[in-house]
Every structure is written in C-alpha cells, then in structure tokens.
Amino acid sequence: MSQYNKVTPELIEALKAAVPGRISVNGDINEDFSHDEMPIYGKAMPEVVAECLTTEEVAAVMKLCNDNRVPVTPRGAGTGLTGGAVAIHGGVVLSTTKMNKILSYDTENMVVQVQAGVLLNDLAEDAAKQGFLYPPDPGEKFATLGGNVATNAGGMRAVKYGATRDYVRAMTVVLPTGEIVHLGASVSKTSSGYSLLNLMIGSEGTLGIITELTLKLIPAPKEVISLVVLYENLEDCISTVPKLMMANLHPQALEFMEREIVRLSESYLGKSTFPQTFEGTDVNAYLLVTFDGENEDQLTEIIEQASEVVLEAGALDVLVADTPQLKKDAWAARSTFLEAIEANTKLLDECDVVVPVNQIAHYVTYIKEISEGYDFEVKSFGHAGDGNLHIYTCSNDMELAAFEQQVADFMEKAYAKATELGGLISGEHGIGHGKLDYLAQMVGPVNMRLMRGIKEVFDPNLVLNPGKVCYKL
Numbered sequence: 001m002s003q004y005n006k007v008t009p010e011l012i013e014a015l016k017a018a019v020p021g022r023i024s025v026n027g028d029i030n031e032d033f034s035h036d037e038m039p040i041y042g043k044a045m046p047e048v049v050a051e052c053l054t055t056e057e058v059a060a061v062m063k064l065c066n067d068n069r070v071p072v073t074p075r076g077a078g079t080g081l082t083g084g085a086v087a088i089h090g091g092v093v094l095s096t097t098k099m100n101k102i103l104s105y106d107t108e109n110m111v112v113q114v115q116a117g118v119l120l121n122d123l124a125e126d127a128a129k130q131g132f133l134y135p136p137d138p139g140e141k142f143a144t145l146g147g148n149v150a151t152n153a154g155g156m157r158a159v160k161y162g163a164t165r166d167y168v169r170a171m172t173v174v175l176p177t178g179e180i181v182h183l184g185a186s187v188s189k190t191s192s193g194y195s196l197l198n199l200m201i202g203s204e205g206t207l208g209i210i211t212e213l214t215l216k217l218i219p220a221p222k223e224v225i226s227l228v229v230l231y232e233n234l235e236d237c238i239s240t241v242p243k244l245m246m247a248n249l250h251p252q253a254l255e256f257m258e259r260e261i262v263r264l265s266e267s268y269l270g271k272s273t274f275p276q277t278f279e280g281t282d283v284n285a286y287l288l289v290t291f292d293g294e295n296e297d298q299l300t301e302i303i304e305q306a307s308e309v310v311l312e313a314g315a316l317d318v319l320v321a322d323t324p325q326l327k328k329d330a331w332a333a334r335s336t337f338l339e340a341i342e343a344n345t346k347l348l349d350e351c352d353v354v355v356p357v358n359q360i361a362h363y364v365t366y367i368k369e370i371s372e373g374y375d376f377e378v379k380s381f382g383h384a385g386d387g388n389l390h391i392y393t394c395s396n397d398m399e400l401a402a403f404e405q406q407v408a409d410f411m412e413k414a415y416a417k418a419t420e421l422g423g424l425i426s427g428e429h430g431i432g433h434g435k436l437d438y439l440a441q442m443v444g445p446v447n448m449r450l451m452r453g454i455k456e457v458f459d460p461n462l463v464l465n466p467g468k469v470c471y472k473l
Contacts, residue, residue, distance in 0.1 A: 003473070004089055004463070005069045007047040015050055015092070018060035022051040022098070032078060033093050034086070037140075037342075040349050040404070041083030041434035046073065046093040053098050055172055055180060055211040062209065062464075063178025065092055071466050072176075074205040076117060076144030080151065081350060082432025084204045089466050089473070096146050099211060102126055110217045111169055111186050116146025116210045123215075132217040135161035137253070138428065139335055146210045152202035154428035156253040156290075156334075159385025161218075163428065165201045170214035173200055176207075176459035186214055199454070204430050205465045207458040221292035224252070225299050226321040226330055229287040229310050230278050234258055236314035237285035238361040241384045244289070245357065247309050249302050253290040254385030255334055256360075261341075261379050262286060265333045268340035273329045278316040287315075287384065288334055290327075337381055337390075345394040347376070347403045351411055351435075353418035354388045354427030366417050367391060374406045388427030415442065431469045439470070 016023045024030070025048055034043040052058045065072045071091035078085055087093050099117035106112070110132070114123060120134075121141040127134045138148060138155035147153075149171070154163040170184035184190070184197040200208055231237040237256055244254065259276070266272050276283055289306065293299045307318045321327045342348065355363045364380060371378040375398055382389035391414065393407050415425045415438045424442070425431075431439050440448050451470035455462070467473045 003069070004071050004091060004466075007070055007091065008068075011064060011068055011070065012048065014064050015048060015061060018064065019050045019052055019057050022053070024049040024051075033075070033095075036078050036080040036083060036085050037338075038081040038083065038348070038350065038434065040347070041432065042086060042088065044086050044088045044090065046087040047090050048092045049095060050092055051095045051098050055174060058094065058096075058174045058209055058211050059178045059180050061092065061094055062174050062176060066177055066461055066463050069461055069463060071463050073465050074150075074209045076147035076150075077119065077142060079140045079143040080147065080432065081352075081429045082426075082434040084151070084430055084432030084465070084468055085147075086433070088433055091463075094209065096144060096209070096211070103212070105130055106186065109186050110219075111214050112217055113212065113214050114145055115212055116149075117144050119144060120148060127217055128220060131220055133220040134167065134215060134217055136164045136167055139338065141335070145213055145215070149201055149210055149213060150203065150205050151428065151430040154383065154386070154388060156255060156383060158383065158388075159254050160250055160252045165198065167216040168197065168201055168213060169216055171197065171200065171210050172212040173208035173210055176461065176464040181208070184214070202430070204432065204469050206455060206469050206471070207464070209464070221252075222294050223296055223299050224290060224292045224327070225303065226327050227287075227289045227291075227303065227306060228274060228319040228321060228330055229289065230275060230283045230316040230319070231285040231287070231314065232281055232283065232316060234285040234364065235361055237287055238364060238384065240287065240310050240313040240315065241360060242358050243313050244306065244309050245385065247305060249291065249306055249309075251289050251306075251385060252292045253288070254383070255288040255381070256384040257286050257288065257334065257337070257381040258379075259284045259286075261337055261381050262333060264344060264379075265336050265340040268336055268343055269332060271329060271332075273333050275317075275319070281316060283316065288330060334381075341379060341392055341394060345396060347395045347398060347400065348392060349407045349411070350390065350392045350429075351414055351425070352388060352390050352427050352429045353414065353423055353425055354386070355418050355421045355423035357385070357387045359421040359423070360384060360387055360389065363389065363417060363421055363423075367414060370410065370413055374410055376403060376406060383427070386427070387423065411438065412441075433468050436467075436469065436472055
C-alpha cells in the first residue's frame with residue numbers, strides 16, 4: 001500500500017486557488033509530462049500539473065501537498081536523462097518553466113539574478129549582449145537553469161571553467177514543508193556554517209525546489225578559436241589529452257569523438273564538416289578543441305604550441321576553425337550527437353561515467369572489449385579534458401525485455417570499472433531513479449545512510465521527488 005494519498009477534488013480546488021489558471025488535471029495533462037529525454041526509465045502520468053509563476057505559488061503548492069501527503073515532482077524543461085523529473089509515485093508535477101525571467105544584472109559584482117525556469121540558451125545570449133560569459137555549457141542548451149543547478153550540470157567548458165556549482169552564488173528555495181529559505185550571497189567566499197547552498201546543488205529536486213538563482217558571470221573572452229584534430233585511431237586520439245593538458249594551454253573545451261558518431265551527426269544535420277580521410281589514410285577519431293584569449297596574437301601562439309603537441313603525439317593533421325561559420329559548423333555537429341542518436345534509435349540507454357583523465361584510454365578500450373558480447377551497439381563520445389564519458393547502448397532490432405536485461409549487465413560492468421579506476425558513476429547527468437541502485441553499489445551503505453538522513457531532515461514526510469537519488473521506496 002502506498003504511503004501517499006491520492007489527489008482529492010478538495011485539494012485540486014485549493015491548488016487552483018493557489019495557482020490560478022495554471023492547473024491541469026488528468027486528461028488535460030500533456031503527455032510530455034509523463035517522461036524525460038530517456039523514457040527507458042519509465043513513464044508515469046501525474047494526477048495534476050501546476051505551472052507556477054512565483055516563489056510564493058511554489059510554496060503554497062508545496063505546503064498543501066505536504067499537509068495532505070501528496071508527492072510533488074519538480075520539473076524544468078524535462079531534458080534530464082535519468083528519470084529524475086518523472087512522477088513515479090503520481091501526485092503533482094510542479095513545473096517551473098513559466099518562471100522564466102532574467103531579473104537583474106549586478107555588473108560591478110558580475111552576477112545575474114534569474115528565475116529557475118530561464119533557459120540556459122536565453123541567459124547565454126542575453127549575458128553576451130552585456131559583455132559577459134556564463135561559462136557552464138551543457139550540451140542541452142534548452143534546459144532550465146534550475147535543472148542545471150539541480151543536477152550540477154557540467155558541459156564542454158568545464159575543463160577550463162568548472163561545472164555549474166562553481167557559478168552559483170545564492171538561491172531561493174522552497175522546502176518540502178512550504179517554507180522559503182535564502183541560501184548563499186553575492187560574495188566569492190564563505191566560511192559560515194554548513195554549506196546548505198552546496199548541498200542543494202546537485203540534489204536533483206529531492207531536498208527543495210529552486211525558484212531563483214544568483215549566478216556568477218565572467219567577462220566574455222575577446223577571441224575564440226577551435227581546432228579539429230584528425231587521428232587514425234581512437235587510442236592515439238585519447239592518449240594525446242594528458243599531453244595537451246600538461247602543455248599548460250588551458251583549452252576552453254576539449255572533446256573526443258569517433259568517426260561513426262560524427263557521420264551520424266553530420267547525416268542528421270545534412271552537412272559534412274569533419275574530413276573522413278587525410279592523404280589516403282582513414283580518419284577514425286577526432287579531438288575538437290577550443291581556446292579563448294584576449295587577442296589574435298595570443299591565440300596564434302597557443303594554436304602553434306597545441307599543433308606541435310598533437311602532431312608529435314600522432315595526429316594526422318590539425319584544421320583551424322577560425323571563422324564564425326567554421327566554428328559554428330564544427331560545434332553544431334558535436335552538440336547534436338544525442339539528437340542524432342535518438343533520431344536513429346528505437347531502444348536507448350546511456351551512462352555518463354567520469355574517470356581520471358589518464359584513465360580515459362584504458363576505460364574506453366575496456367568498453368569496446370565488453371561491448372562485443374552484447375546484441376546492441378555502443379556509441380561513445382565525451383569531454384576528454386575532464387574524463388566525463390557519454391556511452392550509449394542502442395538497438396533497433398532487440399525486444400525491450402532482452403535489451404533491458406543485457407543493458408543492466410553491461411551497465412553493472414561499466415560502472416564497476418569506472419569505480420575501479422578511481423571514477424564516479426555520473427559526471428553531470430545525475431542519479432534520478434534510473435541510477436539509484438548503481439549509486440548504492442558504488443558508495444556503500446554508510447554513505448547511503450548519510451544521504452537518506454539528510455533527505456529526512458529536509459523532507460520528513462518524503463513527499464518531494466520521492467524514490468530518487470538515495471531513497472528507494
């Protein structure tokens with residue numbers, strides 16, 4: 001028997017009063033609210049969707065549901081990949097997508113205040129107009145900033161600038177009880193008690209609902225240039241990465257990719273950007289590297305040094321993307337990898353392990369070896385500069401039950417190897433409910449007990465995003 005109550009007609013009326021004109025019930029709920037971008041982790045229709053506009057509305061919904069023991073699943077744009085925004089226990093989905101205002105810039109302190117439903121792409125474009133860069137750069141540009149913070153999203157510029165956590169100065173949060181708290185401040189240092197701010201970052205909507213954020217900005221770099229580095233094989237490609245990092249060139253982004261995934265993406269886009277051969281040799285792997293700097297002369301020197309490093313390490317050639325269109329085309333191919341895979345795949349699962357940079361080649365070789373024992377295909381790419389690897393299991397022919405059984409076996413081996421090499425099971429996508437068992441295997445019972453204890457302090461009735469991250473119901 002469920003520990004939660006069903007939504008009653010009386011509660012629906014109370015919710016309609018709290019969120020006027022923005023409550024959907026049963027048959028009126030869009031099917032998109034039943035899943036995220038990785039539906040292999042299941043679909044579940046909520047009983048109610050509440051689309052809030054303000055912190056106060058979120059607080060009113062949360063208090064009503066907590067008092068009535070009705071589960072609440074917070075949701076941004078629904079672009080997650082671990083089932084974290086799926087209402088697996090029914091109840092209410094609380095959507096923040098209409099909370100989409102960029103509230104103010106503080107240019108002297110170089111921060112921006114936004115509502116949690118602002119899209120990453122919208123902030124990036126708006127900040128650029130002000131002469132600023134918001135460095136976090138996850139592949140999904142149309143995710144909400146609240147979702148990015150809730151999963152501590154990483155992205156392609158993390159190798160130089162760090163992950164989302166490094167840019168969160170303060171936030172407003174609604175607790176599961178309906179209380180409103182303000183965490184952090186517009187300062188760069190703190191030694192003021194437990195860091196509740198950092199505890200909330202990466203908690204995947206299980207400890208509170210983020211409604212407003214104060215985010216750090218940096219001055220936009222004056223010049224940006226990208227290199228496409230060609231390799232005959234993936235081993236040479238990946239083994240170059242530590243050498244490139246040791247050269248102290250500070251790439252803004254450093255991505256590796258195999259020939260097959262590049263061809264798939266280019267076919268999806270209808271445009272070919274990456275050469276397939278060089279002087280009669282097949283190109284089977286690529287590095288895509290971006291550098292930024294203060295002026296063209298500085299970047300020219302960096303490019304010369306980087307080219308020398310990669311060519312000595314076995315690269316076939318180095319192409320310079322030095323015009324806006326060339327840079328756009330190169331990164332468009334990289335940014336659409338997941339979309340291209342989804343468009344060509346009926347059954348799909350993924351993991352985003354992170355391993356030490358000097359273990360990337362070892363790990364990718366291991367994945368290639370074990371993948372031969374399964375009926376699905378494995379496609380991989382990743383953030384070579386920080387060891388975050390994206391590994392997709394894909395099939396168009398298998399039955400769902402067989403696919404799930406084989407993938408579970410594959411993932412268990414993949415996660416165990418990442419842990420053995422000193423890594424973690426997720427670099428940026430999070431745990432949700434799809435990876436909960438793997439997290440428990442990795443961190444052990446004591447750490448899981450500590451996480452569950454934290455959950456109980458914030459959410460004594462376990463009504464907020466239940467069954468996710470650390471608390472299996």
